[in-house]
Amino acid sequence: MEISESVFKPAVEGDGVAKVNIKDLAVYYGKFRALAGINLSVHEKRITAIIGPSGCGKSTLLRSFNRMNDLTPGCRVQGEISLDGENIYAPGVDVVDIRRRVGMVFQRANPFPKSIYDNVAYGPRLYGIHRKADLDEIVEKSIHQAALWEEVKDKLHQSGLSLSGGQQQRLCIARALAVEPEVILMDEPASALDPISTLRIEELMQELKKDYTIIIVTHNMQQAARVSDYTAMMMIDEQRAGRMIEYDHTNIIFTRPKDKRTEDYVTGRFG
Amino acid sequence: MRKTFESEIQQLKDELLLLGSMVEQQILDSVESLKQRDIEASRHIYKTDAQINAKRYAIEEQVMIAIATQQPMAHDLRLLASILEVAGELERMGDYAKGIATVSIRMGDQPLLKPLIDIPRMAQKSADMLHRALTAFINEDVAAARLIPAEDDEVDGLYTQVYHELMMFVIQDAKVIERANWLLWVAHNLERVADRVTNICERTIFIATGEIKEIGSSSDEST
Amino acid sequence: MSHFAELMERNRVSHGRRRKVANAVMLSLTGLLTALALVPLFWIIGYVILKGGQYINLDFFIHLPRPLGMPGGGVLSAIEGTLVVTFLAALFAIPPGVLAAFYAARYPNTPLGVVLRFSTDVLSGVPSIVVGLFAYSVIVVPMGHYSGLAGGAALAVIMLPTIIRTTEEMLKLVPATLREASLGLGAPEWKTSLNVLFPAASSGILTGFLLALARAAGETAPLLMTTLGNEHFNISQIFTAGVQGHKSIFTILWSIVNQPVDSLPLTLWKYAQQPYPERVQQAWAVALVLMLFVLIVNATARVWIQRRNRLMKG
Numbered sequence: 001m002e003i004s005e006s007v008f009k010p011a012v013e014g015d016g017v018a019k020v021n022i023k024d025l026a027v028y029y030g031k032f033r034a035l036a037g038i039n040l041s042v043h044e045k046r047i048t049a050i051i052g053p054s055g056c057g058k059s060t061l062l063r064s065f066n067r068m069n070d071l072t073p074g075c076r077v078q079g080e081i082s083l084d085g086e087n088i089y090a091p092g093v094d095v096v097d098i099r100r101r102v103g104m105v106f107q108r109a110n111p112f113p114k115s116i117y118d119n120v121a122y123g124p125r126l127y128g129i130h131r132k133a134d135l136d137e138i139v140e141k142s143i144h145q146a147a148l149w150e151e152v153k154d155k156l157h158q159s160g161l162s163l164s165g166g167q168q169q170r171l172c173i174a175r176a177l178a179v180e181p182e183v184i185l186m187d188e189p190a191s192a193l194d195p196i197s198t199l200r201i202e203e204l205m206q207e208l209k210k211d212y213t214i215i216i217v218t219h220n221m222q223q224a225a226r227v228s229d230y231t232a233m234m235m236i237d238e239q240r241a242g243r244m245i246e247y248d249h250t251n252i253i254f255t256r257p258k259d260k261r262t263e264d265y266v267t268g269r270f271g
Numbered sequence: 272m273r274k275t276f277e278s279e280i281q282q283l284k285d286e287l288l289l290l291g292s293m294v295e296q297q298i299l300d301s302v303e304s305l306k307q308r309d310i311e312a313s314r315h316i317y318k319t320d321a322q323i324n325a326k327r328y329a330i331e332e333q334v335m336i337a338i339a340t341q342q343p344m345a346h347d348l349r350l351l352a353s354i355l356e357v358a359g360e361l362e363r364m365g366d367y368a369k370g371i372a373t374v375s376i377r378m379g380d381q382p383l384l385k386p387l388i389d390i391p392r393m394a395q396k397s398a399d400m401l402h403r404a405l406t407a408f409i410n411e412d413v414a415a416a417r418l419i420p421a422e423d424d425e426v427d428g429l430y431t432q433v434y435h436e437l438m439m440f441v442i443q444d445a446k447v448i449e450r451a452n453w454l455l456w457v458a459h460n461l462e463r464v465a466d467r468v469t470n471i472c473e474r475t476i477f478i479a480t481g482e483i484k485e486i487g488s489s490s491d492e493s494t
Numbered sequence: 495m496s497h498f499a500e501l502m503e504r505n506r507v508s509h510g511r512r513r514k515v516a517n518a519v520m521l522s523l524t525g526l527l528t529a530l531a532l533v534p535l536f537w538i539i540g541y542v543i544l545k546g547g548q549y550i551n552l553d554f555f556i557h558l559p560r561p562l563g564m565p566g567g568g569v570l571s572a573i574e575g576t577l578v579v580t581f582l583a584a585l586f587a588i589p590p591g592v593l594a595a596f597y598a599a600r601y602p603n604t605p606l607g608v609v610l611r612f613s614t615d616v617l618s619g620v621p622s623i624v625v626g627l628f629a630y631s632v633i634v635v636p637m638g639h640y641s642g643l644a645g646g647a648a649l650a651v652i653m654l655p656t657i658i659r660t661t662e663e664m665l666k667l668v669p670a671t672l673r674e675a676s677l678g679l680g681a682p683e684w685k686t687s688l689n690v691l692f693p694a695a696s697s698g699i700l701t702g703f704l705l706a707l708a709r710a711a712g713e714t715a716p717l718l719m720t721t722l723g724n725e726h727f728n729i730s731q732i733f734t735a736g737v738q739g740h741k742s743i744f745t746i747l748w749s750i751v752n753q754p755v756d757s758l759p760l761t762l763w764k765y766a767q768q769p770y771p772e773r774v775q776q777a778w779a780v781a782l783v784l785m786l787f788v789l790i791v792n793a794t795a796r797v798w799i800q801r802r803n804r805l806m807k808g
Binding site for chain 1: 672690
């Protein structure tokens with residue numbers, strides 16, 4: 001099976017600047033190589049989707065962008081990931097700052113068992129913002145951006161857990177937005193939601209991409225097709241390491257992909 | 272909801288309208304160039320036809336992308352499928368206009384058998400029908416779409432007239448048979464344009480109701 | 495009808511009847527045994543109320559013990575002593591216990607983490623009298639006298655394993671995604687533990703603490719060797735004496751803990767052994783007080799937790 005190693009694409013002209021560049025990334029869990037030979041250029045203020053069959057390393061790749069993989073014991077990273085040209089895995093890099101600039105929204109909404117207000121204010125408070133007026137402003141702005149304000153403006157002091165599933169997920173998005181990230185990572189953000197809530201989150205993503213670079217992992221191909229500008233297709237090789245098979249404009253991936261494996265996957269004939 | 276999809280649909284409709292007006296113009300220009308014996312203008316028709324073909328394929332690609340990425344259902348699906356159909360119809364109408372231009376070039380310096388009256392009238396009528404049918408399609412105006420096919424009778428009537436007139440010419444002087452043939456061919460193309468306009472109206476009704484109903488004209492189609 | 499359906503049909507009546515009988519038998523059996531298990535509980539409670547209730551009155555709670563022969567008298571010293579000692583035990587046990595549990599939950603596979611969990615298990619099995627002896631030799635002997643301090647320390651050692659274990663279990667129950675969400679926002683580990691994990695696990699941790707407290711309050715053996723007993727222990731007296739003597743608050747507090755104190759279990763033990771029926775009566779009353787104390791602690795815990803849960807779930 002030939003594997004095209006270099007899908008390294010410098011930013012296409014007129015297509016937005018490259019916000020994050022991955023070069024020759026490999027990720028190991030102990031001796032096991034989970035990701036190999038990943039090269040990827042994520043365009044600024046666009047939505048990039050990562051698709052592929054279960055277990056192909058999509059989440060591992062996503063968690064590399066904000067160094068959440070550091071939390072897994074035995075995890076080792078080779079290669080580099082550059083945010084605005086600076087390698088986030090360079091020694092001496094401030095991980096806390098990376099995690100502020102690269103926010104994350106998880107598969108299952110996970111609001112803290114605190115009030116809605118305190119959930120969103122958690123991030124800013126971490127960074128030393130304590131004045132009520134400042135926090136009020138940030139909280140309101142972030143909840144507005146997450147298209148949740150009308151629904152919660154009168155109950156900011158109720159528990160975050162009292163909201164519905166879709167609302168909780170939007171709360172988590174507001175929480176991530178409150179620290180003004182530059183990149184937002186979304187790990188299957190709507191997989192636990194009903195179709196209407198899913199569509200609302202997708203509409204929200206389209207709004208957010210005006211200001212943020214969004215990278216989303218999804219096993220729902222139709223969602224990737226609907227929402228993203230670029231799609232990266234991943235698959236595992238014979239050594240069970242995840243590799244990037246194809247990376248192109250979403251329109252191309254879903255109407256005339258170049259690699260047969262991609263074609264098999266999007267037409268549902270894979271496996 | 273689905274703002275992106277909505278704007279994609281609107282874009283496609285706009286493109287289709289644009290294609291339609293290109294074809295309309297093409298029909299009128301081809302007949303005008305024949306009438307005026309303007310060979311250059313006739314040759315220009317060929318260039319424009321290439322643009323029409325390119326635009327048709329561009330629309331097709333956009334529709335495919337919309338279907339692949341937006342999973343349209345029900346009305347949306349019927350609309351997109353119909354846009355594909357209509358783009359094809361328009362392209363073929365463009366080919367009819369090109370055929371007319373071919374006749375004009377072939378005729379070269381030879382004089383017309385008579386000053387063209389009915390043929391330009393057919394062109395006007397067909398182009399006008401096309402314009403209104405497309406407008407009805409874009410606006411999903413079923414009422415208007417139901418009324419337009421009946422006007423095909425008028426075009427058919429003009430065709431019959433032209434046919435008989437040309438036959439008379441040939442009977443009187445067998446040597447004019449080549450030119451008569453060509454002119455008949457022009458009339459035939461224009462009559463086909465009107466027929467295809469009927470198809471567009473059927474599609475408009477299909478989008479709204481989900482049913483394909485052939486709207487036959489009152490005179491038989493025996494060309 | 496399919497083969498399986500035929501077989502089912504054939505057995506329907508007999509099997510159905512058998513099933514009903516078996517159901518009834520098992521239900522009655524479990525009910526019976528449950529009742530059996532509850533018997534000791536209700537018997538003890540009833541007996542203590544019966545025997546001890548006769549002697550309870552307000553005097554009992556607010557007066558110091560009187561010498562035999564004199565009517566009245568109470569166990570104020572014992573109550574205050576128990577409160578002091580359990581308070582000290584909580585003070586000594588909670589901070590290291592909770593922090594150790596955080597460490598064990600976060601780094602279960604490091605050498606320290608493994609040692610910690612193993613030692614906790616071992617410590618929970620150490621007999622309480624051994625703990626008392628340990629406190630005796632380590633605190634009482636060097637200090638030269640019995641004290642509430644030593645008693646508190648001994649009880650703290652007994653409370654420690656329970657606190658560590660329940661705190662750790664409660665922390666493990668907090669979904670990992672909460673921690674990840676906090677870290678993802680850029681919070682360092684310690685802030686995450688403090689601001690997210692601890693509040694999330696707090697009701698569980700509180701339960702663990704109160705369980706440990708209730709148990710410690712009833713321990714007699716360690717107190718034997720560390721607090722001795724002090725029928726004149728009266729906090730308000732110590733306080734007023736100190737204030738009058740212009741002593742600083744620290745000196746006053748120190749003098750409270752730095753002397754032998756009385757306690758309820760100890761008092762019960764002493765009185766129950768004496769040959770005077772009056773004292774035995776009082777012993778029963780103390781038993782009732784002790785039980786009430788445990789009951790109140792548990793009830794408070796439950797109410798508190800329910801209220802918090804309702805607030806949190808919104």
